[in-house]
Amino acid sequence: MSGLAMPKPDDETMRRRATIVADLRVIVPGEGVVDSTNEMRAFESDGLTAYRQLPLVVVLPETVAQVSRILKYCNEHNIRVVPRGSGTSLSGGALPLEDAVLLVMSRFNRILEIDFPNRAVVAQPGVTNLGITTAVEQEGFYYAPDPSSQIACSIGGNVAENSGGVHCLKYGLTANNVLGIEMVLMDGEVVRLGGKHLDSEGYDLLGVMTGSEGLLGVVTEVTVRILKKPETARALLIGFPTSEQGGQCVADIIGAGIIPGGMEMMDRPAIHAAEDFVHAGYPLECEALLIVELDGPGVEVDHLIGMVEAIAHKNGSTTCQISTTDAERMNFWAGRKAAFPAVGRISPDYYCMDGTIPRKELPKVLAGMREMSEKYGLRVANVFHAGDGNLHPLILYDANVPGELDKAESFGADILRLCVKVGGVLTGEHGVGVEKRDLMPEMFNEVDLDQQMRVKCAFDPNHLLNPGKMFPQLRRCAELGRMHISGGKLPFPNIPRF
């Protein structure tokens, strides 16, 4: 672990470990409590594997009542809790703490209801993202958000991280596709937000919960919207001599009123790594490769393919292939979808970043990255959700070379600072977690962060749920609650009054 400060373990909790394990066994009988070091190893890390930590104890409840009792118990005994779904977080959101109970929701793995007339599925949080689609696809339906880990990641984890995917420009993120949840607060109270109806009767707590990274409550049930699958999908594979031209093509497509189902860009190093790996027939001479997928009725897709082809040509594309079969379309995607493992082949380790930028800043950010790449002496390959400006630079390094991980992390931090500087944000879909926690002040000032922490206080005033994540420093809720009324009476405030 490279210098990451986590909350200091609570001595009292550490001392009482045996009692806590025994008490949890009363709440979750059978094999639902795991406390041996060997068995807990499986849980010591999530998708951000650079960080590892054994938890105090692992508990795998099966019922909402058990979750409620566990949280209530921990709240009353001042014990920290880290919730975990499938553990695929790329930002360390589910990284255990030495003195925290790791609450694993994987046994909540059942689909509870499929309601086609209302186009809704009710699922337990441990059901995988793809599992929802699998459950409804025989009727031609699917669940739209498709994070690349969809085969493994859980829908509860998707809610915690507000997961995206390649289709989210057209179909939205998790937040736009979740209709309701049931969750347990740290004090054990069970509350329901939303359902099969739309919008909230009060504050949009569902909106705040989505993407809250397990700091506000533990989701025990999720209701999602399902959609009918588009009739057809076709893709274009377009090469450009410069990233500027590729970027302009993306802007022109959107400017023409077209929102593609997916629109992905890769830079030269990523193109070469992918082609060497999967032999998808990518053009190797171009600096930017664009995949544009259009979905809908055949007549619409054909119409739009023609428009996109013309726009690409106008922007100086050097190659433009158009899929005529589904096999061809999948082949276009094969390289992009294998980009991460492909980069893994040319480097012992890689570090995946996740900033979002206003699209027009792409050339500037790519140029900045090239400079940084030279400065740090580390290579970088870029894949880019071009439609929504979400950039995934992959920094290549070797963890066995002393100091390279630190260098890769500094490089990554510099990239994210550049993203913020050009009007973007630290993370588009991977979450803050522990990874970008200390960069939050790049984007938010103290007042902004304090107001976010006050939301935390309304849900979990003792900071027991997933501490050490998202916020660079924890401040006590009592301290945050103080008001400093300055100014007193303002007889002549500088405002027109009537």
Place this chain on the structure above:
Amino acid sequence: MTTFMPFSQTDVLSAVNWALSEDAPLEIYGHGSRRGIGRPSQCEHALDLSAMSGVTLYEPEELVLSAKAGTPLIDIERLLAKHGQELAFEPMNCTRLFGGIVGQTDKTGTIGGALATNLAGPRRIKAGSVRDHILGINAVSGRGELFKSGGRVVKNVTGYDLSKLMAGSWGTLAVVTDVTFKVLPAAETQTTLAIRGLTDEHAIAAMALALGSSAEVSGAAHLPYGVTQRVASDMRGDEAATLLRVEGFGPSVAYRIETLRKLLAEAGPITEIDGRFSKPLWRDIRDCVPFADDTERPVWRVSMAPSEAHKMVLALRMKTGADAYYDWQGGLVWLRMEAEPEAEILRRLITGFGGGHATLVRATPAWRAAVPVFEPQPAPLAALSARLKAEFDPKGILNPGRMASGAPSANVVEAEQEGASHE
């Protein structure tokens, strides 16, 4: 009685700090076009944001627009239309429901008001609500602090989404001063299919069938017998009309309309309403024009599972007189009551039919003070909402009582008076 009319964030900060130091709650509004919704204001003083106006950033190719909170919606819609874009959530214009005449007033709603009330139109079922399109905000909390949340990019999970929290908060958490929205291309063309003469039950089934197809229906409403002639359209006759809107590129719309015609051939006689008439038709459905009758008879906006809506309405009519029409495939029920709001009866029925919520969007001030305008929440949820309100507005100076009755939150944290007075 003081009405502040700020021009800048600094002005808003001064006004809120004045209210804090004077312990003088503020009613917050833009054009006030939705002022008739919610519990009647108990504030002596007001903060009128309508002078905080102007689009500050618009980049059509980036699908993003930023504006000051008091910017008129019609200005924004006009600007977007020039570039072939729109606010996909179709914000409701409340003017006519409250007896105003569009065209005679220029105060028909602001972008900040659209966010604060989260009242989305027919396209909600496909494109989402106001909350699904807000990207970022600047706001002054009830603590007198200017904070920001979100950003200007469409994909962002950095920190809690406080921007969404502002949607539907009716100005009770913070005074939003600036908003950034995701905007989308407007459809090239639209056509509406009308199936005539269906019962509510058959209409709900037909709409579910249409929404469950790949025709990408962007509006699904049912106007029962007698309501049909109260909206602008070229439909003749009083019989019920079940309406399905399809939007997009010309060839695609033609194809999808044909798909729907085949799918619903058995349902009833079908007519087509083209773009000229389709647009005003959906505008009227959005704006609750069928119940814009220049009265103060109670009007409810009910959100529930689409498949249960007609059952609830039928059960309601066994108990009291109510006029109804449906949007959102049935998931949005507009009700106009004969006389009294009958809040308890209605809410009990909604709970019995799968749950949801009812908002009393029009009623006399006396009724709005007497019955809960917004759906009452179960105790743990109500307590959580109250704690959240207290974290943003501990002294209860922002629109107190607009959403929930009672004194400003009891959970007021210790307040320190410090600093010299400006006197």
